[in-house]
Amino acid sequence: MNKLHDWPEPVIRVQSLSESGLKSIPERYIKPATDRPSLNVEEDPSNMDVNIPIIDLTGLSEDGNNLPQSTMDQISMACREWGFFQVVNHGVCPGFMDQVRETWRSFFHLPMEMKQAYANSPKTYEGYGSRLGIEKGAILDWSDYYYLHYLPLTLKDYNKWPAPPDSCREVIDEYGKELVKLGGRIMKVLSISLGLKEDRLQNAFGGDNFGACLRVNFYPKCPQPELALGLSSHSDPGGLTLLLTDHQVPGLQVRKDDKWITVKPAPHAFIVNIGDQIQVLSNANYKSVEHRVIANSDMERLSLGFFYNPKSDIPIQPMEELVSTDKPALYSSMTFDEYRLFIRLRGPKGKSQIESLHSPR
DSSP: OGGGSSOSSOOOOHHHHHHTTOSSOOGGGOOOGGGOGGGSSTTOGGGTTOOOOEEEOTTEETTEEOOOHHHHHHHHHHHHHTSEEEEESOSSOHHHHHHHHHHHHHHHTSOHHHHHTTBOOTTTOOEEESOSOOOTTOOOOSOEEEEEEEESTTTOOGGGSOOTTTTHHHHHHHHHHHHHHHHHHHHHHHHHHTTSOTTHHHHHTTTTOOEEEEEEEEEOOOSOTTTOOSEEEEOOSSSEEEEEEOSSOOOEEEEETTEEEEOOOOTTOEEEEEOHHHHHHTTTSSOOOOEEEOOOSSOOEEEEEEEEEOOTTSEEOOOGGGOOSSSOOOBOOEEHHHHHHHHHHHOOOBTHHHHTTBOOO
């Protein structure tokens, strides 16, 4: 597919722009007035104390699910009403979470020529990148990123992972193992809270043959944050996302009741959100929700998005247990590979992708 082999124009690293000391951002990064954060309602004082649910996973381990019913109810409510929640006491060591984040921060502060050795292309997106989508002349986001695969093992390629800084590959590998385990535990809980057997959702993902990948986002300081976005509004195309963010620098906003709510990260929490594939499989009982990242003029920000995805070539459609005459299947069948091609070609576009999938009635 030739159109995916290269970017439509030379790639400019946002970090280089930021560090050049420019006072105004290039036109390519200025969002339409309707998308700019300063024109939206997140400054509404009524939103100041609102946050996505914070859920304590004490009792959820590899050995089994001993979560109290009240916690299961919290998770079900969060998936139905928010599509997002934070988890604490999740079993991943806080010190290790800090180590992973700071290892990646060190990578983004390496000399540019060292990072350029890992420059990516739109064919696989693996490596060091600065844009999503291949539309020529598109308005771009104020961020750089690094994307890599963990699973399936046939896609895992250490040579496409950064070698510097020291121990980087070992830290990345261990992080993947920890988050695969955590993702699997959360998948069981989601399955049970949908009224299904605990392995039903995992089996719909392909059982042991699921996918897992990591996107590390680096948001440099932006001299005009009121005109730009760190990441445009989108819902995640995959299954389940586990996000590790900077504690000190908020930036993630979630759309709720047509308002943008700025997420306040709890220390050493993971932010969990439902992706489009679980919305389809659950027949929209659980919703993927639009989110975006605002820019910041004073501080850089780093986040690590871990994506727990279905096997790329199996058909994804509403699970039959969740389809009835009262609630027929809302979506037609499509593989994850077919589905994610849309975002790779067009970039983030709100929820337009999943809404285009609705079954004809």
